[in-house]
Amino acid sequence: MKTPSRIEPLVIDGLVDHVHRQLMSGKEAMVYVVQCGEEVRCAKVYKEANKRGFHKAVDYTEGRKIKNSRQARAMAKGSRYGRQEQEAAWQHAEVDALRRLAAAGVRVPTPYDFHEGVLLMELVTDEDGEPAPRLNDVVLEEDDARRFHADLLRQVVRMLCAGIVHGDLSEYNVLVDRNGPVIIDLPQAVDAAANSNARAMLERDVNNLADYFGQFVPALRDAAYGKEIWSLYESGKLQPDTELTGVFAEEVAPADVGEVMQVIEDALREEAARQAGRAEAGNP
Numbered sequence: 001m002k003t004p005s006r007i008e009p010l011v012i013d014g015l016v017d018h019v020h021r022q023l024m025s026g027k028e029a030m031v032y033v034v035q036c037g038e039e040v041r042c043a044k045v046y047k048e049a050n051k052r053g054f055h056k057a058v059d060y061t062e063g064r065k066i067k068n069s070r071q072a073r074a075m076a077k078g079s080r081y082g083r084q085e086q087e088a089a090w091q092h093a094e095v096d097a098l099r100r101l102a103a104a105g106v107r108v109p110t111p112y113d114f115h116e117g118v119l120l121m122e123l124v125t126d127e128d129g130e131p132a133p134r135l136n137d138v139v140l141e142e143d144d145a146r147r148f149h150a151d152l153l154r155q156v157v158r159m160l161c162a163g164i165v166h167g168d169l170s171e172y173n174v175l176v177d178r179n180g181p182v183i184i185d186l187p188q189a190v191d192a193a194a195n196s197n198a199r200a201m202l203e204r205d206v207n208n209l210a211d212y213f214g215q216f217v218p219a220l221r222d223a224a225y226g227k228e229i230w231s232l233y234e235s236g237k238l239q240p241d242t243e244l245t246g247v248f249a250e251e252v253a254p255a256d257v258g259e260v261m262q263v264i265e266d267a268l269r270e271e272a273a274r275q276a277g278r279a280e281a282g283n284p
Helices: 008-012 058-060 069-077 082-102 142-161 198-212 218-222 225-234 259-279
Strands: 018-025 029-034 038-044 111-115 120-122 174-176 178-183
Touching: 008 120, 029 111, 038 082, 038 259, 058 218, 082 120, 142 225, 198 218, 198 225, 198 259
Parallel strands: none
Antiparallel strands: 018 029, 029 038, 038 120, 111 120, 174 178
């Protein structure tokens, strides 16, 4: 096929020999199968901000490190330079996350290079050497569903131990190769410690998995893995090999009866004072 304009600089620089075909088009990028020397890899071409379908990006970028004060000011003002820097930061986030997660033992594609808004990375394949299917395109039996769900929960735990929450995890962002699930699409990944939305995103990711696999194993929908994982993380007890139970009991603090009675008494006194004031004003 004709080389897309965004990939041409990589061809000129010798990083890509030629493009075989388009693999997929997502809400934030186009993915192509490319030849790089003797290896077949994939090239992820990020869409420009005004063409992406990803909403509420500000929820995901909270807490991300910014190079310097000039960059921070420009991004806050929304200047042309600031928008360019914001776009570059969004794209680099996936590269950084992939490297950190690979080092933590999470099953993600191996990143090779990032050049002018194009990420060159491993092409995840099935046992026949063809591009691996997405999880939602795989026919599952109950045993497969249980195994894949447990595997992905382990990956989520490892991610969180590495300080990262995927933020958009679902059956559409998981590939299945010969060894099981591989997590993809991480430009929106958030810093678990620095982003105030991290807990909600973690629980949503885990609930998405429960909803999907619950089609095959209904009992998974009743588990509370998301709350359990976050509670262990927050208390400093979460480890990459932590055994999960799916059981979580919300801690309910006992009511302070004395404090409640004090509030009631204060309210009654204030109301009595207002009544007395109105009565005095009506009697010269």
